Amino acid sequence: MKIALVTGATQGLGLALVEGLARRMDADDTVYLTGRDAARVASSVESIPGGGAQVRGEVFDVAEDDAADRIAETLRERHGGVDIVFGNAVMRVGPDDDPRSIVDTYTEVNNFGTTRLLRAFAPLVRDNGRLLVVASSLGTLHHLAPVLHRRFDGLRSLAEVDDQVAAWRAAIKDGSARGGAWPGFVNIPSKIGQVAAVRALAHQRRDRDLARGVLLAAVCPGMINTPTSALWWDVSSAPSPAEAAAAPLDLALGPLSPKHYGELVRHGEVVPWAP
Numbered sequence: 001m002k003i004a005l006v007t008g009a010t011q012g013l014g015l016a017l018v019e020g021l022a023r024r025m026d027a028d029d030t031v032y033l034t035g036r037d038a039a040r041v042a043s044s045v046e047s048i049p050g051g052g053a054q055v056r057g058e059v060f061d062v063a064e065d066d067a068a069d070r071i072a073e074t075l076r077e078r079h080g081g082v083d084i085v086f087g088n089a090v091m092r093v094g095p096d097d098d099p100r101s102i103v104d105t106y107t108e109v110n111n112f113g114t115t116r117l118l119r120a121f122a123p124l125v126r127d128n129g130r131l132l133v134v135a136s137s138l139g140t141l142h143h144l145a146p147v148l149h150r151r152f153d154g155l156r157s158l159a160e161v162d163d164q165v166a167a168w169r170a171a172i173k174d175g176s177a178r179g180g181a182w183p184g185f186v187n188i189p190s191k192i193g194q195v196a197a198v199r200a201l202a203h204q205r206r207d208r209d210l211a212r213g214v215l216l217a218a219v220c221p222g223m224i225n226t227p228t229s230a231l232w233w234d235v236s237s238a239p240s241p242a243e244a245a246a247a248p249l250d251l252a253l254g255p256l257s258p259k260h261y262g263e264l265v266r267h268g269e270v271v272p273w274a275p
Helices: 012-024 040-045 068-078 097-110 112-124 146-152 159-174 189-212 246-255
Strands: 003-007 030-035 054-059 080-085 125-134 213-220 264-266 267-273
Touching: 003 012, 012 030, 012 040, 012 054, 012 080, 012 189, 012 246, 030 040, 030 068, 040 054, 068 080, 068 112, 080 112, 080 246, 097 112, 097 189, 112 125, 112 189, 125 189, 125 246, 146 159, 146 189, 159 189, 189 213, 189 246, 189 264, 213 246
Parallel strands: 003 030, 003 080, 030 054, 080 125, 125 213, 213 264
Antiparallel strands: 264 267
């Protein structure tokens, strides 16, 4: 029996990942559909077509300090471990949002939520398991001014990543980021922080994870046709969430390729971290 969990799974890509896992896993497997709102979690579970794995809803707000530890312990008690984790929870930002007013909540979900998830679930992943963080091709040093590369390159612990994200957040709030080299689009440093977190944890776990057949990676689904993306770009010809979920699902359910370990992967190929 295999156990999977997806965060941020009540809509969009997260819901498509749950549907895809349920369809491609066996009847005695369980997929946990999680989100922060109990009513939306329940409604989303009801929307999943029958057949395949059992889909089970759980309330999980990654922005809460101890929520990841609580749900990890719940899965440990129920199942002894987990086989697939997709960290997909994200707070979306629109063109009219003032970064100073949203950056606290934004980083608590997107960045500190990611590191909390990694800390809680990395010890729980069973042999041949997958621990995947949904990120973006924006999450590389190519999109950051060279003077800032040292902030995220070569970090060796999740604590170091959290410190750099906190420093960037402080620069947003006190206004110094606007006069410096930081990009104005907050999604770029945030995604870089997510990929840096995966890389830092991979540095610590690479040898033992690969010996056990475990994949830890960030995954880029590419542009997706969603209402939020449409605020920024013309996504009329972009894949639907279900179509965009195909490549991440292949990574989660397919054979392990060691070249993917600790990297950002898009459609099966590694996206280079540095220029």
